[in-house]
Structures are given as C-alpha cells and as structure tokens.
Amino acid sequence: MRISKRNSGSAATAALLSLIIVVLVVATVYVFASNLPWAVRPAPITSVGAEIDHQYGLTLAVAGTVFILSQLGLAFAVFKFRDHGQKAHFTRGSNTLEAIWTTATIVLFLGLGLMGHKAWAEVRFTPAAPDAIQVEVTGNQFVFNFRYPGPDGKFGKLDPKQISASTGNPLGIDANDPAGKDDIVVPTLTVPVNHEVNLLIRSQDVIHNFYVRELRIQQDAMPGMVIPLHFTANTIGQYEVVCTQLCGLGHSRMHSYLNVVSDADYDAFLKQQAAGQ
Ligand SMILES: [Cu+2]
Known part of the structure; x- marks a missing residue:
C-alpha cells in the first residue's frame, strides 16, 4: 500500500x-x-x-x-x-x-x-438559652402540628393511645396529666422576633423534615426521637415550612407557615389561643 x-x-x-x-x-x-x-x-x-x-x-x-x-x-x-503522527513516549x-x-x-x-x-x-450542639421559647414540632402524614406548653410552661405527657385528630387531639396529649390541660396545639408556627426559640422536632409515623429556607434550617424528624434545634429570627414576616423528605403520597401537600411577629402580636396570639383551648 x-x-x-x-x-x-x-x-x-x-x-x-x-x-x-x-x-x-x-x-x-x-x-x-x-x-x-x-x-x-x-x-x-x-x-x-x-x-x-x-x-x-x-x-x-x-x-x-x-x-x-x-x-x-x-x-x-x-x-x-x-x-501528530510522532512516536509516543512513556512517562511514569x-x-x-x-x-x-x-x-x-x-x-x-x-x-x-x-x-x-x-x-x-x-444550632444543634449548643443548648438553647434557658429562657428560649419551647415549641414542639410534630410531623405526621401529611401535616405539621406545633405545640406550646401554655401558661404553666410545661408540656403535658403524650399517650399514643389517645391520639385522635378527629376529636381535636392529634398529638395524643394525656387527658390525665394536668400539665397538658393548657397546652396549645396549632397548625402554624408563630414566634416573636428577636427571641430565641427552641424547637423539639418529632415524628408520629415516618421520617419527615422541617425546612424553612429563610432560617437556613433543614432537619429530619425521626420517629422515636426528639431533636432539639434553636434559632432567633430577626425579621418579621411569614415564611413557608415544608417537609423535604418523601414521606408518602401526600408529601407534596405537607407544608405550613412560620409567622415571625412582634412581641405584642405574640402575646395576643398566646392569649387568643389560650382562650380557645
Ligand atoms: Cu413529610
């Protein structure tokens, strides 16, 4: 050739x-x-x-x-x-x-x-300040519930057997525990501006997640665990809370709101809720 x-x-x-x-x-x-x-x-x-x-x-x-x-x-x-058609040479x-x-x-x-x-x-490994506002966050398919301890400052015991969303007790607050009588359970999270808030994150069924973009916080909610996490919001406004774990068929509908409000509005919120409980 x-x-x-x-x-x-x-x-x-x-x-x-x-x-x-x-x-x-x-x-x-x-x-x-x-x-x-x-x-x-x-x-x-x-x-x-x-x-x-x-x-x-x-x-x-x-x-x-x-x-x-x-x-x-x-x-x-x-x-x-x-x-170029040249001879290749080997290097080590x-x-x-x-x-x-x-x-x-x-x-x-x-x-x-x-x-x-x-x-x-x-936000995870250092404890919240002793005077931080405690709010329990519970995920279940496919809603968030937020619980405040009420005027006594104490959360009532939970009894899984008493869970009954249709009769107004989605978390199963033990009817026999006096500390639970004044607990406030609401579907949205309201916190005062510039106050530390300590969240206690739980799940009732599968793995969910508490995510608020503006807080730059994303934390899984694990069944059987209470995961504490604290933040201090510095801007009044409404922000979306979403679940970012694919937790079931209704996952895409699982969201709520974080309302950061003034001290006066926060007091009014607590009073209004206490009156309604
Ligand atoms: Cu979820």
Whole structure:
C-alpha cells in the first residue's frame, strides 16, 4: 500500500476535543454565574443563616476555581500533546506532584469542613438559652402540628393511645396529666422576633423534615426521637415550612407557615389561643 499523505495522526480530533472542553467550561460558568445562589434564594432571617450563606459562597468560589483551572488544564494538555503522527513516549508521572495535589485537596476539604462546622453545629450542639421559647414540632402524614406548653410552661405527657385528630387531639396529649390541660396545639408556627426559640422536632409515623429556607434550617424528624434545634429570627414576616423528605403520597401537600411577629402580636396570639383551648 502506498502512503500518499503524511500521517497527521489524530491531531484534528484532539484539537476539537480541547475546544469542546473549553466550550463546556464557559457554558457551566455561565449557568452558575447567571443563577448565583445568593441572587435567587431569599435573604436569611437569622445570623447563623448569614454565616451559612457565607460558607456556601466560599465553598462555591473555591470549588469553582479548582473546576475552571483543572478543566482548562485538561484542554491545554489535550491540545499541546496531541498526536501528530510522532512516536509516543512513556512517562511514569511525578510522585512529588501527586503528593502536592493530594495534600492540597485534603487541606481544602478539611479546611472548608472545619470552617463550616461552626455555623452548622451552632444550632444543634449548643443548648438553647434557658429562657428560649419551647415549641414542639410534630410531623405526621401529611401535616405539621406545633405545640406550646401554655401558661404553666410545661408540656403535658403524650399517650399514643389517645391520639385522635378527629376529636381535636392529634398529638395524643394525656387527658390525665394536668400539665397538658393548657397546652396549645396549632397548625402554624408563630414566634416573636428577636427571641430565641427552641424547637423539639418529632415524628408520629415516618421520617419527615422541617425546612424553612429563610432560617437556613433543614432537619429530619425521626420517629422515636426528639431533636432539639434553636434559632432567633430577626425579621418579621411569614415564611413557608415544608417537609423535604418523601414521606408518602401526600408529601407534596405537607407544608405550613412560620409567622415571625412582634412581641405584642405574640402575646395576643398566646392569649387568643389560650382562650380557645
Ligand atoms: Cu413529610
């Protein structure tokens, strides 16, 4: 067989591949930059929420920079070392480089994790202030119920046998426990602005979740557990509470509202509810 043309190998394919990689990088950066999380998500209403946003921004910036540099590096290598029909030569790689980028990755991941740990752990692993308002949150298929201890400041005992939503006792508050007589059970969560609130999150059946975007809080409700979590909302308003665990057929309808109100409105809410119990 006669070879009429010089063999140029797969140079054209390699050039095309590196071009595609560059286009993909530009397209990805464009999608992220035009939908920046802080441009499309609602503003946080807690100081911890602001810390969490800052942490997300930092993680995105670091991960985004690494992504852009590594992909452009890949495109460069594919183009520079493309096949012209030359003889390939074998290299063994570099242990020093391997050690450097493995260490850099560990430092980055651990560093971001340690920095983020504080914002995440603050609402979970440190106890709420003693004067925090206690509210019990109970998820069941497919509603939220919020219970306040009432004027005596004490939650009544719960007895699963007495659960009867149709007769007005969805949580099964024990009729024989005097502490439960003044308990307030409502389908929406009302809290005063700038006061610490300690939530006690429970589930009556399957795994649910308590999620409020503006609080930057998302916590599973586990059957058999009471999970405490505290926050201090700093902006009056109404915010949606949603269940973010696929908890059954009615999951998409499982939502409620968090009302952050002034002290006067909160007192009025408690009085009104106490009168109605
Ligand atoms: Cu649910």
